[in-house]
Amino acid sequence: MNAIIANHLFKSFEKGKIKALEDISFEVKQAELFGLIGPDGAGKTTLFRILATLLLAESGDSSVDGLDVKKDYKAIRKRVGYMPGKFSLYQDLSVEENLNFFAHVFGTTIEQNYHLIKDIYQQLEPFKTRKAGKLSGGMKQKLALCCALIHEPSVLFLDEPTTGVDPVSRKEFWEMLKYLKSEGITILVSTPYMDEASLCDRVALMQKGKILDIDTPVGIIEKYPKKIWSIHASNMYALLQVARAFPNTHTCFGFGESHHLTLNHDAEDYDAFCQYVQEHYKEPFQIQEITATIEDCFMALS
């Protein structure tokens, strides 16, 4: 059975002026780690709110754990864990008080589901009496995850849990998600960071309220239609200018240390490109064929 089903969801705001979701359909299997990848304004939060029974879609239907989000919203609320994007806990309550409070909210205790949050809680334990407002970004998100897990939900909704969190904590956070998945929890997680896509079982690439593609991260990369090269030289800006000036350049985007290049006729244009750069850039440069990243795919699709 699919844990989450979204069927042709539409939603707009301000009397239709802002189209937040346009025809969103996808399914998430039981115990799957499913990522919604997309920039701000893609509609991720709206989608979460509809699935978490906080908003009603204008049309289309959806279900969570086999329950209809509109009709059975009360039943759904008992079995999902939800961590909204701007969720920041009660700043003036301590770590323990926050946890205890949310345990009460779901009619349980910390002890009852300790096995689920054990790993995370042990990291938080030294700061048990610290106010949530005084925790670092990473710690806050871990605590928030704990709070969302306290009632052993069958489905977990995490809206941008790693935004604004430093890389170390981000990595740890994803490790926790992997563990929770192994415990049989279905996880729907959103992120604006393309590099986090590879950590999901399957992803939906979203932009401006639409889904661009749904597949496994590997599947998405394999579908990338073109050959792609990375180019590098000492003056990256000049190289970018030259590469873009080449008539048969399809795209050339900065990727930090190197630029990613695609050519109109792929390998056919390769030699001409190298020659063109040699002529115009004059200094040595490196070029090598690479596999596309999720970000390349996203740009190709959008």
Add this chain to the structure above:
Amino acid sequence: MENKEIVIQAQGLTKRFGDFIATNAITFEVYKGEIFGFLGANGAGKTTAMKILIGISKPSGGEAKVAGFDVYSETEDIKKNIGYMSQKFSLYEDLTIRENIRFFGGIYGLDRKTIKEKTDVLLKTLGFEAEADKLVSSLPLGWRQKLSFSIAILHNPKIVFLDEPTGGVDPVTRRQFWDLIYEASNRGVTIFVTTHYMDEAEYCNRVSIMVDGKIEALDTPQNLKKQFHADSMDEVFHQLARKAKRSE
């Protein structure tokens, strides 16, 4: 980077808050036209250091010169010679694009005619001509960031400070944003970026990584990766930041 003209020089720069040493004797140089990444986890002290460099906070010890001006005594001159763009605040959402440009131009003492010329050029470069009289609040995030960067360099500053510039922007817009930065750097504007997004770090010519108030590493992304036997800046950062004791 042949001309190694120094535009930011910090020597043992320190900032204490009571017993807490936010910035602990950091020493570094930033060259003209360079894109310098100033990295660190939350609470590592990068915001404190940047506040000193942009002249809004007095250091407790050490020396620093920004664009040739002293951070103790010449903060007003510093402010005239730098641009600043933060993620949190940079534009007035309830003003139009044109009004924002006019306002910020006015702040930096540009005359009416210059502002008008610059506005036209800016709108054209960014391709915002049709939206010039729209409220900033109606623009997508990525557009706002491009606009606010363009405004930050409107008065031809020597250095631009970018505080976590591109969180949450779509990949295409993000590249356009970095194109703008590359272009400015190519014209000799020094770019000082604070961020904790490591993929952003890869765009920088050189990066420094702060851990617990100290600079633990400073080099080109390439050399750092070699030094730490890492594939990405993410890994470099991991190795360094794992030792961190303090957080926010």
Add this chain to the structure above:
Amino acid sequence: MKLFLAFITKEFKHILRDTRTLIILFGMPIVQIILFGFALTNEVKDSRIGILDYSKDEASQHIIHELDASRYFDIEANFSNPQQIDQAFKEGKIRLAVVFPANFRHSLFQQNTASIQLIADASDPNTATTVVNYASSILKSYQDEVLGEQTLPYTIQPEIRMLYNPQLKGAYNFVPGVMAMILLLISAMMTSIAIVREKELGTMEVLLVSPVPPILVIVTKAIPYVLLSFINVSTILILSVNLLDVPIQGSLLLLLGESMLFIFAALALGLFISTITNSQQVAMLASLMVLLLPTLIFSGFMFPIENMPKPMQFISNLIPSKWYFFIVRDVMIKGLGFKCVLKESLILVAMTIGFVLIALKNYKTRLE
């Protein structure tokens, strides 16, 4: 029940840990009472006066002594000619001058008529009137004393009687006003801010997506403020009885009961405000504009409603604090019973029910 307690405990922690707000919450009534009771009072104490005594006889000396002995006056100067009086007024040294004519005692006892001139600085007419009234009453009591046994009816000044507030104490008006204001602020504004804060934090979203009935979240938010408001009512009453000498004429129980009613009305208003606002700032502004200003203007404790134009008078009827102000004044100051404030109480009940209904209608189990 455990859930209920968990929520209440959490709310109290929020309130108690926010020391700054807590100080304001408890400090405000105290400061207000003291401010309104003393600084802004109509009552005049220790006014400096000057004496010009042409007669210097037994009678004038006696009156001067009485004036000096009264707590309303301090004799600042003894003049020997009218020019000095002028000078003293110009320099602002005195508020009142008392001039005794020559042969004052003789005139009074022999001709049964004597005049005393009271000259007051009327640049502040209110104070001037009060001061003159006080002085007159002292003169009158002197008359009563000397002429008491005699049958000659004789008055120097017209008799003035101040109903309910014989000493013209300003505090009599301010205590009910401050009570209305404080209760409204704490119950309505603080509750609405507290609820909206959860919306801002995103915790409201989490609580909505939980089995907790939303109404519980709201009700438990209000309860601590009921208690806080009640403590404040008590503080104000204790302060006004002991510090401002404003006694509670009517039934204390009735007064407290009516205060509870008003607290509920205010909470319902706060609830209503929280359902239509999404940021603390807006909630605060709305509370101030919708609650505080009208309370100040329309409840009648600063500006008499009878003097307002008809439309304003009509608007004043919509302000809950006006009715509460009347109730407190009637019960506390005039000592009237429940029957006399029945109408006002019923209006408050109706308003409370109205606000709760609107709030419930606006309250959503979802986000929009």
